[in-house]
Each structure stands twice: as C-alpha cells, then as structure tokens.
Amino acid sequence: MKTVVVTGATSGIGFEVCAALLKSGCRVIGLGRSAENARAAEEKLRGCVPAGDITFFHGDLMLPSEVRALAVKIKEELEKTSGGRLHALVNNAGCVRNWYMTTPEGYEHQLALNHLAGFLLTHELLPNLLEGGRVVMTSSGSHRMMRMHWQDVMYERRYRPLMAYKQSKLCNMLFAYGLNDRYAGLGLRAYGVDPGLVRTEIGSKNTGGLVGFVWARRKKHGVDPSVPAEIYARLIGAETAPDGLCHDIRGPRAASRQVGRRNAERLFELSEKLCGIKFGGIESCMS
Numbered sequence: 001m002k003t004v005v006v007t008g009a010t011s012g013i014g015f016e017v018c019a020a021l022l023k024s025g026c027r028v029i030g031l032g033r034s035a036e037n038a039r040a041a042e043e044k045l046r047g048c049v050p051a052g053d054i055t056f057f058h059g060d061l062m063l064p065s066e067v068r069a070l071a072v073k074i075k076e077e078l079e080k081t082s083g084g085r086l087h088a089l090v091n092n093a094g095c096v097r098n099w100y101m102t103t104p105e106g107y108e109h110q111l112a113l114n115h116l117a118g119f120l121l122t123h124e125l126l127p128n129l130l131e132g133g134r135v136v137m138t139s140s141g142s143h144r145m146m147r148m149h150w151q152d153v154m155y156e157r158r159y160r161p162l163m164a165y166k167q168s169k170l171c172n173m174l175f176a177y178g179l180n181d182r183y184a185g186l187g188l189r190a191y192g193v194d195p196g197l198v199r200t201e202i203g204s205k206n207t208g209g210l211v212g213f214v215w216a217r218r219k220k221h222g223v224d225p226s227v228p229a230e231i232y233a234r235l236i237g238a239e240t241a242p243d244g245l246c247h248d249i250r251g252p253r254a255a256s257r258q259v260g261r262r263n264a265e266r267l268f269e270l271s272e273k274l275c276g277i278k279f280g281g282i283e284s285c286m287s
Contacts, residue, residue: 140169
C-alpha cells in the first residue's frame with residue numbers, strides 16, 4: 001500500500017485530496033494546524049471512506065520547530081507501516097494575508113507557510129522519498145504573472161499582499177524544478193499543481209479588509225475542491241511518474257518562463273539559508 005503525506009489536510013483541496021487518495025487505496029497521513037481540526041477531519045474522512053487507512057498529526061507549519069517535530073512523527077509512522085517508504089508528499093498548506101505579518105523568525109507569513117514549510121518538510125523526509133517518491137506542490141496559475149522580488153523577498157519595505165502570494169506560488173514551481181534538477185537521477189519526481197479557481201476558505205482566514213471582500217466574491221465562481229483533487233490523484237496514482245512540471249485539470253501545462261535553473265538554484269540557496277539546512281547532493285544521498 002502506497003503511503004502519502006498531505007499538508008493542509010483538514011479542509012478545502014487538502015481534505016478532498018485525502019478523500020480521493022483513500023478511495024484509490026492509498027494510506028494517508030494528514031497534517032492539520034490544530035488538534036481539533038485534525039480530529040474533525042479524520043472523523044469525517046473515516047465516515048466518507050470507512051475502509052480507508054488514515055492518520056492525522058497536527059502542528060503549526062509556520063514554525064520550523066514544529067515542522068521538524070512533525071517530520072519525526074511521520075518517520076516513526078512510516079517505519080511502523082511502510083518500511084520507511086513514502087510514496088508521495090503533497091505540500092498543500094497555504095495562506096493569504098491582508099497585511100504584513102511575520103513568524104517569530106521574522107519571515108513573512110505567505111512565504112513562510114506557502115513555500116518554506118514545504119521546503120523544510122521535504123528536506124526532512126527526503127531519504128524516505130528517494131527511489132520512486134513524488135513531491136507535489138499546490139501552486140497557482142498566478143505564478144505566470146510574477147517575477148521573484150529578490151531585492152526584498154519578504155516585501156518588508158512595501159507590503160503588497162497579492163504580489164507576495166503570487167511570489168510564493170512561483171516559489172512552489174521553482175522548488176519543484178529544483179528538486180527534479182537535483183534528484184531525478186535518484187527516482188524523485190516533483191510537480192506543481194495549478195488547481196484553478198476553487199471554492200475554499202483560504203482567502204477568508206486571518207484576512208478581512210479588501211482581501212477578504214474580494215475573495216468572498218471571487219470564490220463563488222470557483223469549482224468544488226474535489227475537482228482539482230483529481231489532478232493530485234492522477235499524479236500520485238500513475239504507475240509511471242507522469243511527464244511535465246506544471247499540471248492542471250487538463251494535464252501538463254507550460255510553466256512560467258521564470259521557472260528555470262538559474263532562479264531555482266538561487267531560491268534553493270536562499271531557502272536553505274532561511275531554514276538553516278542544506279540539501280545533500282546525489283553523492284551524499286547515495287552514501
């Protein structure tokens with residue numbers, strides 16, 4: 001049985017991805033921010049898929065210490081149930097902010113949760129993913145309308161919420177590109193998913209103001225989260241890892257021209273510095 005870890009699994013796209021994977025016969029480890037939400041989601045999923053193998057852990061992925069603690073729990077679970085193997089990691093947890101907010105480390109919330117949390121969790125679980133594993137990022141078509149704001153990646157000097165969000169989605173694509181560049185030779189494949197406009201609460205949590213108002217109107221035109229969940233199920237369930245870097249409901253699509261080796265390497269180096277880690281090269285992973 002294939003084991004898949006899904007972040008942001010208590011609602012929206014993440015919840016529906018869990019449901020789709022359980023129905024396909026995968027073992028799912030869901031991650032949620034609070035114990036209450038994790039319990040509620042697990043109970044609901046057990047009701048939807050009674051025979052499904054689902055486990056939930058909770059923690060605040062904006063905090064590196066909690067990401068590492070969750071990784072330890074996941075590894076312990078994998079040793080007990082899957083011989084240490086992880087078939088796929090879905091880095092789906094995300095947020096939108098209306099104003100400038102930072103983590104205790106001083107990192108802007110959208111960059112911290114939408115990118116750095118998944119970057120760090122992938123690093124911690126990399127040994128479990130090599131030789132056939134897949135990493136799937138929840139990106140957005142909006143990444144195509146963005147360049148990296150290298151001179152101020154946190155938008156500290158002049159905060160622009162929408163630009164910070166788009167940049168985080170570009171980071172997702174660059175991270176996927178960088179993982180493929182480094183580890184495709186060891187059987188790892190990474191993807192960015194453009195789910196399209198989806199009816200979720202991402203734009204309503206801790207926002208308010210203009211962002212909350214616009215999202216409340218805009219999401220009415222979106223699809224149910226179960227629709228993009230099909231994309232994840234397709235990428236994870238295929239026996240042979242699908243081609244293409246960016247996928248939407250129609251299949252592989254072209255990513256932004258900004259998604260290339262130069263930007264991916266620069267982002268990798270910056271993210272390693274911010275997380276205080278270093279991804280090993282192929283040689284170190286094989287030793």
